[in-house]
Amino acid sequence: MDCHMPVMDRLEATKLIRSMGDKARDIPIIALTANALTGDKEKCLKSGMDDFISKPVGVSRLKESLYRHLSKQLVSNENRLKDPA
Template identity: 45%
Template sequence: MRKRVLVADDQGVNRKLTMRRLEQLGFEVDVVENGLQVIEAVNRTPYDLVFMDCHMPHMDGFRAAQWIRQREGTQRHTPIVAFTASAGESDRQRCLSAGMDDFVSKPIEEAELLRVVARWLGPAEAGAPYIDRQELIEIFLADAPTHINALRDAIRALVAAAKIFDQLETEFRNFTSS
């Protein structure tokens, strides 16, 4: 079963880029653009991870994170990762005080996204989508004849080049000894 991630950001480009990156990693992703929509989404769906912009209209990410923590109580703890363009230590502390678990600066880099996913959902979730061992074997075997033929051709070319080199070496020795 795929893990579910909520991305909350009032900037459409940030939402789309983050959503696409997470979908490529195999996640089920929902996107919202303000804190009120975060509350609606969390009421409908249990998420495995939430990426939360701190500064959104109608309700900011700080208040939305506090609401999630109050709602969860001790029953559950959904990791909330702050998205913000403000990268100072006071901003980080404000995020943690609001109940967020981690902090990344926007725009988020691919490596940073993978780090956060691995930290909160486990390293396996941050890698490439799972491919079955049998599927890997079938892929290898399907391409094997092509690679074997290319290797055979390369060996033939190498043998031919070695013969030419031997002939040139013999001619050179004959030339220099006379």
């Protein structure tokens, strides 16, 4: 999620995505920003984002974050398939 979008801010967009139902709640949202001001990370995480990366974004940092969050999602989906109750 780019933290400087022209129409809707990052916090509002994240809350809207999270309100779209069960599947939308599982989508990993990672904040990408050039501004790493005090409190920005906490605001993003509190709005429902899963991670916060400040620019410049290194490939290894982005890869690690994506892998971590997608792995959680895969484990969660596997657990649901084993116990569909």
